Amino acid sequence: xxxxxxxxxxxxxxVTPAPGELSIALLGLGKVGSSVAALALDPPPSLTRRLRIIxxxxxxxxREPELNGLVALTTDAVTLLESQPDVVVELLGxxxxxxxxxxxxxxxxxxxxxxxxxxxxxxxxxxxxxxARTGTPLRYEASVIAGVPFLGTFSRRPLAxxxxxxxxxxxxxxxxILSTMTSEGTSFADALTHSQRRGFAEPDPSKDVxxxxxxxxxxxxxxxxxxxxxxxxALDVSGIDGLTVEDLRQAAVFGGAVKPVIxxxxxxxxxxxxxxxxxxxxAHPLARIDGVQNAVCLVGRSGELCxxxxxxxxxxxxxxxxxxxxxxxxxDRERQHAAYRxxxxxxxxxxxxxxFVRVTAETKLPDGRDVSDLLSADGVWxxxxxxxxxxxxxxxxxxLTYPCSRTRLDRALLALCxxxxxxxxxxxxxxxxxx
Amino acid sequence: xxxxxxxxxxxxxxVTPAPGELSIALLGLGKVGSSVAALALDPPPSLTRRLRIIxxxxxxxxREPELNGLVALTTDAVTLLESQPDVVVELLGxxxxxxxxxxxxxxxxxxxxxxxxxxxxxxxxxxxxxxARTGTPLRYEASVIAGVPFLGTFSRRPLAxxxxxxxxxxxxxxxxILSTMTSEGTSFADALTHSQRRGFAEPDPSKDVxxxxxxxxxxxxxxxxxxxxxxxxALDVSGIDGLTVEDLRQAAVFGGAVKPVIxxxxxxxxxxxxxxxxxxxxAHPLARIDGVQNAVCLVGRSGELCxxxxxxxxxxxxxxxxxxxxxxxxxDRERQHAAYRxxxxxxxxxxxxxxFVRVTAETKLPDGRDVSDLLSADGVWxxxxxxxxxxxxxxxxxxLTYPCSRTRLDRALLALCxxxxxxxxxxxxxxxxxx
Numbered sequence: 001x002x003x004x005x006x007x008x009x010x011x012x013x014x015v016t017p018a019p020g021e022l023s024i025a026l027l028g029l030g031k032v033g034s035s036v037a038a039l040a041l042d043p044p045p046s047l048t049r050r051l052r053i054i055x056x057x058x059x060x061x062x063r064e065p066e067l068n069g070l071v072a073l074t075t076d077a078v079t080l081l082e083s084q085p086d087v088v089v090e091l092l093g094x095x096x097x098x099x100x101x102x103x104x105x106x107x108x109x110x111x112x113x114x115x116x117x118x119x120x121x122x123x124x125x126x127x128x129x130x131x132a133r134t135g136t137p138l139r140y141e142a143s144v145i146a147g148v149p150f151l152g153t154f155s156r157r158p159l160a161x162x163x164x165x166x167x168x169x170x171x172x173x174x175x176x177i178l179s180t181m182t183s184e185g186t187s188f189a190d191a192l193t194h195s196q197r198r199g200f201a202e203p204d205p206s207k208d209v210x211x212x213x214x215x216x217x218x219x220x221x222x223x224x225x226x227x228x229x230x231x232x233x234a235l236d237v238s239g240i241d242g243l244t245v246e247d248l249r250q251a252a253v254f255g256g257a258v259k260p261v262i263x264x265x266x267x268x269x270x271x272x273x274x275x276x277x278x279x280x281x282x283a284h285p286l287a288r289i290d291g292v293q294n295a296v297c298l299v300g301r302s303g304e305l306c307x308x309x310x311x312x313x314x315x316x317x318x319x320x321x322x323x324x325x326x327x328x329x330x331x332d333r334e335r336q337h338a339a340y341r342x343x344x345x346x347x348x349x350x351x352x353x354x355x356f357v358r359v360t361a362e363t364k365l366p367d368g369r370d371v372s373d374l375l376s377a378d379g380v381w382x383x384x385x386x387x388x389x390x391x392x393x394x395x396x397x398x399x400l401t402y403p404c405s406r407t408r409l410d411r412a413l414l415a416l417c418x419x420x421x422x423x424x425x426x427x428x429x430x431x432x433x434x435x
Numbered sequence: 436x437x438x439x440x441x442x443x444x445x446x447x448x449x450v451t452p453a454p455g456e457l458s459i460a461l462l463g464l465g466k467v468g469s470s471v472a473a474l475a476l477d478p479p480p481s482l483t484r485r486l487r488i489i490x491x492x493x494x495x496x497x498r499e500p501e502l503n504g505l506v507a508l509t510t511d512a513v514t515l516l517e518s519q520p521d522v523v524v525e526l527l528g529x530x531x532x533x534x535x536x537x538x539x540x541x542x543x544x545x546x547x548x549x550x551x552x553x554x555x556x557x558x559x560x561x562x563x564x565x566x567a568r569t570g571t572p573l574r575y576e577a578s579v580i581a582g583v584p585f586l587g588t589f590s591r592r593p594l595a596x597x598x599x600x601x602x603x604x605x606x607x608x609x610x611x612i613l614s615t616m617t618s619e620g621t622s623f624a625d626a627l628t629h630s631q632r633r634g635f636a637e638p639d640p641s642k643d644v645x646x647x648x649x650x651x652x653x654x655x656x657x658x659x660x661x662x663x664x665x666x667x668x669a670l671d672v673s674g675i676d677g678l679t680v681e682d683l684r685q686a687a688v689f690g691g692a693v694k695p696v697i698x699x700x701x702x703x704x705x706x707x708x709x710x711x712x713x714x715x716x717x718a719h720p721l722a723r724i725d726g727v728q729n730a731v732c733l734v735g736r737s738g739e740l741c742x743x744x745x746x747x748x749x750x751x752x753x754x755x756x757x758x759x760x761x762x763x764x765x766x767d768r769e770r771q772h773a774a775y776r777x778x779x780x781x782x783x784x785x786x787x788x789x790x791f792v793r794v795t796a797e798t799k800l801p802d803g804r805d806v807s808d809l810l811s812a813d814g815v816w817x818x819x820x821x822x823x824x825x826x827x828x829x830x831x832x833x834x835l836t837y838p839c840s841r842t843r844l845d846r847a848l849l850a851l852c853x854x855x856x857x858x859x860x861x862x863x864x865x866x867x868x869x870x
Contacts, residue, residue, distance in 0.1 A: 039594075044736070046597040147737040149595050153588040156765065157758035159474075160584050162481040285743070288723065301479070302582040302751045305744035308720070309737065316737045323592035330591065 022049055022329055025080050025110075026056040027101055028091035029073070032115060032142075035318035036089060037071050049326055055080045057092070057101075077101055081108065087325050090114040099123050106130040106138060113324040115142035115317055121219035121232045125343050128223075137328045142320040144170055144217045145294040147310035149320065151224060152327060159301065163225045165265040167430065168296035169289050170217040172311035173201045173208035174240050174260035178277070179290045182248045182257065188241055200292055210239035211260070214275040218262040222273060225298070226266050229343035230273065236350075238276030242425055246391040247358055250398040254356075254384050256281040259289065261430065263351055271346035276427065279356035279400065283432035354383065354429035355401045355409050359422050361394040371399065374419055378412030380404050400429055457484055457764055460515050460545075461491040462536055463526035464508070467550060467577075470753035471524060472506050484761055490515045492527070492536075512536055516543065522760050525549040534558050541565040541573060548759040550577035550752055556654035556667045560778050563658075572763045577755040579605055579652045580729040582745035584755065586659060587762060594736065598660045600700040602865065603731035604724050605652040607746035608636045608643035609675050609695035613712070614725045617683045617692065623676055635727055645674035646695070649710040653697040657708060660733065661701050664778035665708065671785075673711030677860060681826040682793055685833040689791075689819050691716040694724065696865065698786055706781035711862065714791035714835065718867035789818065789864035790836045790844050794857050796829040806834065809854055813847035815839050835864055 024040065026033055033056065040051040055072045057080055074080055077097065081088065081104055088105040090112060092098045098119050105112050107130065114120070120127065120143055131138035141151050145168075154161040169175050173195060180191040192209065195201040207213045215232040222228040240260055251258045259280050264273035280287050285306045289295040294311030297304055310316045359371065372382050384400035401409065413424045459475065461468055468491065475486035490507045492515055509515055512532065516523065516539055523540040525547060527533045533554050540547050542565065549555070555562065555578055566573035576586050580603075589596040604610050608630060615626040627644065630636040642648045650667040657663040675695055686693045694715050699708035715722050720741045724730045729746030732739055745751045794806065807817050819835040836844065848859045 044594070044597065046593045048593060148740055148742075149588050149592055153584050156762050157584055158481045158483060158761065159479070159754040159758050162479065285723075288720075302754055303745045305583055305742075307583075307740075307742050309740035319594040319737055323594050326593065327591050 018050070018052070020050065021052045022087065022325065023052050023054045023085045024325065025083065025085035025088045026053050026071070026091065027077070027080075027088065027098070028093065029056045029058050029071070030091065030093070031314040032317045032321070033089075033091040035314040036091065036321055039318055039322055041070055047322070049329075051322065051325065054083055054085055081105055081110065085110060087328055088112045089321060089325065090116060091321070092116070093118065095119055095122060099127070102127055102138070103130055106134050106136045109134060109136050111137040111139075111328040113139045113321055113328060115140065115146065115321055117143040117213070117216045117220055120223075121216035124220065124223050125229050129342065139324040139328055140220070141324050142317045144220050145296060145307070145309065146312050146317040146320050148294070148296075148307050149323065150296070150307050151220075152324070155224065160305075161225060161300070163298045163300035164267065165263075165299040166218075166221050166225060166296060167261065167263045167286065167299075168221075169259055169286055169294050170262055170296065170311065171208055171211075171214045171260050172292035172294055172313075173205060174211075174214070174277075175289065175294070175311075176200045176292045177209065178240060178243070178248065178258055178260060181243070181245055182252070185245055185249075187245060188243060209241050211237040211275045214260060214262050218264060218273060218275050221262070221296070222264055222271065223343045226264070226271060226346070227343050228266065228271055228346045230271070230346065230348070234348060236274035236276070238274075238427070240277045243277055243427075244358075244391055246389060246396065247356075247398070247425075250358075250386050250389070251279050251356065253386065254279070254281075254398070254400055256284070256429075257287050258356070258427065259286050261286065261428075263353075263428075263430065265351060266346060269344075269347055270349045272349045272351035274351055274428065278353070278427055279429040281429075281431050284430055286430075350405055351428070352403045352405070354403050354431065355380075355399075355426045356429045357399040357401065357409075357413065357424055357426040358391060358396055359399065359416070359420075359424050360391055360396045361422050365420050371397065371416065371420075374416045375399075375401075375412045378415055379408055380412040453485070453487070455485065456487045457522065457760065458487050458489045458520045459760065460518065460520035460523045461488050461506070461526065462512070462515075462523065462533070463528065464491045464493050464506070465526065465528070466749040467752045467756070468524075468526040470749040471526065471756055474753055474757055476505055482757070484764075486757065486760070489518055489520055516540055516545065520545060522763055523547045524756060524760065525551060526756070527551070528553065530554055530557060534562070537562055537573070538565055541569050541571045544569060544571050546572040546574075546763040548574045548756055548763060550575065550581065550756055552578040552648070552651045552655055555658075556651035559655065559658050560664050564777065574759040574763055575655070576759050577752045579655050580731060580742070580744060581747050581752040581755050583729070583731075583742050584758065585731070585742050586655075587759070590659065595740075596660060596735070598733045598735035599702065600698075600734040601653075601656050601660060601731060602696065602698045602721065602734075603656075604694055604721055604729050605697055605731065605746065606643055606646075606649045606695050607727035607729055607748075608640060609646075609649070609712075610724065610729070610746075611635045611727045612644065613675060613678070613683065613693055613695060616678070616680055617687070620680050620684075622680060623678060644676055646672040646710045649695060649697050653699060653708060653710050656697070656731070657699055657706065658778045661699070661706060661781070662778050663701065663706055663781045665706070665781065665783070669783060671709035671711070673709075673862070675712045678712055678862075679793075679826055681824060681831065682791075682833070682860075685793075685821050685824070686714050686791065688821065689714070689716075689833070689835055691719070691864075692722050693791070693862065694721050696721065696863075698788075698863075698865065700786060701781060704779075704782055705784045707784045707786035709786055709863065713788070713862055714864040716864075716866050719865055721865075785840055786863070787838045787840070789838045789866065790834075790861045791864045792834040792836065792844075792848065792859055792861040793826060793831055794834065794851070794855075794859050795826055795831045796857055800855050806832065806851065806855075809851045810834075810836070810847045813850055814843055815847040
């Protein structure tokens with residue numbers, strides 16, 4: 001019998017694990033936590049180990065009535081961890097108290113499974129150091145592309161992990177919104193409302209559409225594949241909210257699509273990385289990743305690998321968390337994280353990409369000269385130029401440039417706008433898989 | 436000091452492993468084996484464990500002069516296994532002596548890594564039983580899509596492995612040939628010669644282009660994901676050699692492509708599976724997998740996952756084999772294959788797919804009736820009909836049908852040919868990912 005306390009009252013948990021059962025302390029009982037509990041209480045036939053939730057840490061015990069009585073709820077994290085579960089599953093989200101509780105579990109030798117990319121992005125070094133120092137497993141497969149298991153796999157395979165470039169789509173909300181704008185011709189605002197109604201966007205969507213969620217996942221991938229410690233705030237991040245339906249239509253005319261992309265490449269002690277919307281050519285493996293699908297492409301010693309699948313959702317995330325729980329307890333602890341050697345800070349540089357530029361409200365150009373002439377004078381060379389169209393009640397034209405630095409692009413666009421009285425909006429452009 | 440014997444003479448191996456080194460007994464020193472030896476002798480920085488090839492089993496010791504002196508060669512398998520390596524790496528290919536040597540290693544408690552899909556397809560039950568019985572790891576990541584690690588991952592993740600359908604491209608030679616025929620307009624024979632020159636096809640390409648290699652890999656996947664024991668000879672297998680450039684051109688007109696596909700789906704105690712060329716619609720995730728790229732799509736409880744990457748090649752395969760070696764020695768042996776419960780034979784049924792049909796040398800149809808009328812009389816309904824064209828010096832027309840059984844299709848085509856004096860050639864057709 002495990003004794004738990006919530007709201008000052010002592011409750012006795014009826015869910016003492018039976019012999020052979022895996023006991024789980026669940027931190028957080030939101031959508032994913034509830035789905036984990038539901039899988040443990042009513043396991044599918046493929047789940048051959050019995051799982052037992054010995055208690056769930058909640059802020060307010062009465063919040064999940066349908067699981068009341070089936071899962072012992074508590075507000076007392078200390079007693080829950082002291083009940084010595086086989087695994088701690090952290091699904092609180094955010095930094096605290098998740099960070100302190102995971103550290104307490106690892107220091108107590110209790111393996112931890114988490115899906116918390118914000119925490120891993122910001123305190124991953126500290127958590128992985130604690131796991132390595134104590135020889136206690138820490139798993140976070142569901143933190144990036146929840147439906148595709150690859151982080152654990154590659155962490156055990158040094159040659160496959162010898163990667164020098166990562167490109168991906170890791171935010172399902174942004175991808176769904178851009179896909180909807182493209183296929184339905186709806187505005188960003190309408191596509192956002194639609195995705196909220198379908199449950200694909202949070203009531204506060206700013207972390208998703210603003211690129212923060214993607215940057216956090218990029219930070220996790222940089223640590224795993226490059227051994228790089230990069231805080232998400234240090235990354236070049238932009239959101240999808242500046243895009244118009246006309247931009248997406250023009251991307252299709254250029255033979256590609258605009259996708260919410262993460263990209264990183266490194267060599268020596270330098271790394272370049274960004275998270276934000278980018279034009280991807282039709283030949284790019286990400287061009288066909290639509291809706292809430294996610295994908296990641298890794299370029300390494302074996303060429304390019306691409307992994308695609310569902311990125312999030314409570315049931316997908318819960319299944320991945322439970323697979324992590326099973327892996328954690330089946331693992332030889334002494335060798336856990338033997339390969340982890342700490343992460344180092346790279347010198348952050350800029351990725352060399354092309355650009356997809358919208359030029360609006362252009363008036364008169366100096367006689368005999370066109371946009372191409374003016375930009376090339378500043379060393380920006382155009383791959384494609386669109387016909388004149390309209391965007392936001394103004395004349396508009398779209399350009400696709402060859403790779404150049406953002407500094408050079410900005411200088412050239414400034415000179416163009418000074419000459420032609422226009423305004424511009426630019427996102428990065430990725431060519432086929434070889435760029 | 437390890438004593439090895441080859442060609443009746445005793446040789447003393449100079450390569451006794453130092454403390455902390457992993458010792459490998461290498462069975463086979465062909466292209467992949469030589470690449471494994473080269474990686475062990477000159478490890479990349481990412482390879483943090485030192486590997487030592489204590490000896491390589493060869494048929495004729497003088498065959499690999501560039502490794503002579505660096506790797507001790509032997510024709511004496513028994514002594515090599517008795518030298519107690521940490522891992523046996525089997526790269527002989529074929530059934531014997533590979534099967535006997537792997538069983539001897541497993542029975543002696545020595546972990547085994549192999550890339551031998553022929554052996555796994557034909558004797559996988561016996562080998563996995565031996566591994567489970569002795570608690571000795573057996574790994575074969577390089578046997579299917581050598582450049583994409585997924586077999587090991589999914590074997591440890593029961594919820595992710597809860598799959599009901601697999602579709603993939605697992606033969607790089609066939610995919611390269613069909614891609615070349617499509618992009619260059621060359622005949623099958625010319626594309627085959629071209630791929631042999633580029634090193635993508637064996638001097639005897641029959642196993643690749645005839646579908647046997649793909650069927651063997653399908654057999655491995657059926658065991659892993661369905662728990663099904665199906666000998667490759669029991670599968671519905673066809674080769675790509677009957678296809679013409681005109682077929683591929685017409686597939687593009689229909690908005691898709693012809694790909695060398697494996698497909699399996701199951702429910703209850705029934706499984707349907709085939710390996711062979713198939714029309715895939717443009718919306719299908721396999722439609723863009725070109726050249727020597729391979730891919731596998733798994734449909735399970737989390738939706739559809741697709742994994743794509745290089746399928747073969749000595750260096751890719753060797754890197755995957757070495758990653759397997761590292762995973763094997765980092766693994767808790769007692770829990771190895773705890774999840775393996777033996778495989779059972781399914782009742783093999785037929786996959787319900789549409790068909791892509793070439794109708795050639797059609798003469799006169801009964802007055803007022805067209806191909807569509809005649810086929811629908813036998814319950815075969817057409818989704819698309821091409822314009823009249825030419826193929827192999829005859830008039831030709833291509834059809835895309837709705838799903839029906841092969842029996843029904845064959846009966847309908849027989850009736851058509853009796854009425855119109857034509858001949859036909861049919862391959863399966865797969866629609867988007869939801870079919």
